[in-house]
Amino acid sequence: MKSLEEYLDLAQKNHGHMCPGQVLGVRMAMLGLGKLGIADPDKHRKRLLTFVEIDRCATDAVSLVTGCRLGKRSLKYLDYGKVAATFVDLQTQQAFRVVARDDAREKAKTFGGNPGDPYRQQLEAYKVLDDDELFNVQQVRVKLRPEDMPGRPRSRVACQECGEGVNDGRESRVNGRLLCRSCAGESYYDVLDGR
Numbered sequence: 007m008k009s010l011e012e013y014l015d016l017a018q019k020n021h022g023h024m025c026p027g028q029v030l031g032v033r034m035a036m037l038g039l040g041k042l043g044i045a046d047p048d049k050h051r052k053r054l055l056t057f058v059e060i061d062r063c064a065t066d067a068v069s070l071v072t073g074c075r076l077g078k079r080s081l082k083y084l085d086y087g088k089v090a091a092t093f094v095d096l097q098t099q100q101a102f103r104v105v106a107r108d109d110a111r112e113k114a115k116t117f118g119g120n121p122g123d124p125y126r127q128q129l130e131a132y133k134v135l136d137d138d139e140l141f142n143v144q145q146v147r148v149k150l151r152p153e154d155m156p157g158r159p160r161s162r163v164a165c166q167e168c169g170e171g172v173n174d175g176r177e178s179r180v181n182g183r184l185l186c187r188s189c190a191g192e193s194y195y196d197v198l199d200g201r
C-alpha cells in the first residue's frame with residue numbers, strides 16, 4: 007500500500023482539487039483494505055468489490071485507492087447519502103463497512119492551527135486524527151448475486167416495449183411481458199423528442 011501522502015497526491019490529481027473528502031476517502035479505503043489484509047490493492051484488483059453510499063468527493067478517492075470502478079462493475083453506488091463504504095474481499099467473502107463519524111466534523115473544527123479557516127482546519131485534522139476518531143467500522147456480510155459480479159454479462163434481453171437491450175437480469179416481468187425498468191414505470195426521464 008502506498009503512503010497517505012502518496013495517495014493524497016494521486017487523489018488530488020484524479021479529483022481535480024484537494025478537499026476534506028479526498029482525505030476521508032483515502033483513509034476510509036486504506037482502513038478498509040487494512041481490515042481485509044489486502045496490503046497492495048494494485049495486485050488484488052480482481053478480489054475487491056467496493057460499495058459506496060454517497061456520490062460526493064470521498065467516492066473518487068475510495069475508487070482511486072481500491073482501483074474499483076463503476077465501468078468494471080467493481081464499484082457499486084448506493085444512493086444512501088452517507089459518507090460510508092463497504093470493502094468486500096471476493097476470495098474470502100469477508101467484508102468491512104467503514105462509516106465517517108459525524109462527531110469527527112466537530113473535532114476537526116477545534117483542531118489546532120489555521121484558526122479562522124475551518125475548511126483548511128478540517129482538511130488537516132482529517133489527515134492526523136486517529137482512525138477511531140474518524141470512523142466506525144463494522145464487519146458485515148454482503149449479499150452478492152451472480153448478476154452483480156464483474157465479468158461478462160450473465161444475460162441480455164430486449165425490452166418488449168421500447169426494444170432496448172437490458173443486461174444482467176435488470177428487466178422486470180409485467181403482465182407476462184419483459185420490460186426494462188423505464189417501461190415498467192420506474193423511468194427517471196420523459197422523452198421530449200427522438201426515437
Ligand SMILES: [Zn+2]
Pocket residue numbers: 021023024025027028063
Ligand atoms: Zn472534492
Ligand SMILES: [Zn+2]
Pocket residue numbers: 165166167168169170185186187188189190
Ligand atoms: Zn423499455
